[in-house]
Amino acid sequence: MSTLEDLKTAVINGKRKDVKVIVPELLESGVEPTSLLQDALIPAMAIVGERFKNNEVFVPEMLVSARAMKQAMAIIEPKLLEAGISPEYTAIIGTVEGDLHDIGKNLVATMWKGTGFDVIDLGVNVPAAKFLEAIDEYKPQIVGLSTLLTTTMPAMKETVAAIRNAGHSKVMILIGGAPITQSYADEIGADGFSKDAGSAVDIAKTTLGIA
């Protein structure tokens, strides 16, 4: 009989096929979907994030863990919805207009999902207007902006300005991407900067005051 610890191990090691077997087994044995999330998936992704920050695992290992977590969430999420359980925090995320590079953005989205946030992924090449529409629709606490290119850093600045000018002063804007630094975040008025996907969880929690 599988245990929550088995599920945790399977996600940490990126074993999606094991996850596919373990999750239904646990649900059938009466384990609550929230317990699967809180006691296995979230701690598993926290460990993956920590190992990534410490250079013990790398992008490929993180991707296979993310895939395993998604596999589990695909089964658990409908059950959570049925039970009327929804995440406390919502984040929207996307790469800014002109930028199509999404590996970093996808990893951050997964890590936020893996910490229990509802994550609305707007994809790549997202104009400021689309971010504004999504903010109105989903009322997120966090907006994540990503860019790999120096040529699209101005679009990041414009997006931050558009969000602020639209009066969304409470939404926390977090930014990231290869050329991004804390001083750039300060310069364009973002609330935080993360240097990698592992740290993106820490900065989000700190910004929300739930660290």
Added chain:
Amino acid sequence: MSSKERIRQCLNHEQPDQLPIDFGSSFITGVHCSVVAELRQHYGLEPRPVKVCEPYQMLGEVEADLLDVMGLDVQPIFPNRTIFGFPNENWKPWITPWGQEVLVSEHFKTTTDKAGNTYIYPEGDTDVPASGHMPKTGYFFDTIERIHPDYDEDDLKIEENLEEFGLMSAEEESYWKQQAEIYSSCDRAVSTHLNGTCLGDIALVPGPFLKDPKGVRGVADWYMTVADEPEFVMELFDRQAEIALQNMAKLKAIAGDVIDVVVVCGTDFGTQESTFCSDATMREIWLPRYKKINNWIHENTHWKTFKHSCGAIEPLLETVIDCGFDIINPVQCSAKGMDPQTLKDRYGDRLTFWGGGVNTQKTLPFGTPEEVRKEVLERCEIFAPGGGFVFNAIHNVQALTPIKNMIAMIEAVKEYNGN
């Protein structure tokens, strides 16, 4: 001393008469076509549209007149087909989304959607799905992932990911014969990209040159395959290396004496903050195949082997040396642990640094000319003594780089050289 002699001396870790400079000799040491146009104008060269020699990153050809006036030491011979699978021939005008008139190959076929995004097609065939995408506000193309409906991550087939690797075609052979003749007495060092020796280069994995790619073609899928199916990846690399060895023998027979530098592989092993894999993984999956390729080159030619990898790769540089590479590029000093002095002290007698001359994420695009000058002079002081340094920016010079900064960079190298 000719440029060729200067580069050869430098690559042998001997002090050349002057610090050699490269811009435009490869697809990772190039200049965006918009900046090439500004350079031509700045130097008062004949006004004519810039040729896009590499349509993926929209790099402009640094023609002979610009090579001369900038004092550049390396002449490229580009592969006969571009990353989108078509030859650069019969140039035609094209207006870029940012309004620049450039020259592109007659096979450079694009469409534009309602939102203003531009799409480009493999082999110029607009009847198949596009393989590259330039956003309306972008300055170059990115590959489009075309995942075949039959793709099954639990049933990977080597042949599907080997489709693009074959023996040198008659077309390529005749192209090389022509090029070898043109550059047989070139005073500059000659550099080229080897065909088929990139092991897992993420720009090439999606197969932007293929009309109907099969196998592992998604970027994330590829990285997960490396983690999940290392045996598959190693077999693929073994097969690739076998084919490459036969092609290198042919290339040697045609142009062995003409070529000085071969770009072997552009696979990135680093991110801004870390490596893409552990040293143990690199040694297991990549090292034996790289070694096979580099050993053949060193045993059979005088070519120097060039490895490109962005990012924080200092922890992997001993392995890069063990793989048999002579040159590392782009020397991303802005990434974690890539301190110039540390790199020179630890590896400077065994690796040539081709790049690292100025930060293209910050100083070159966003700094002042004086900040550019200061950084360039500092890098030259650190990297140049004793040879083993070819001046180049860190990776291609991107669009929107101010021309005054570009000039400040070139002038600073000339200042270092005492000119």
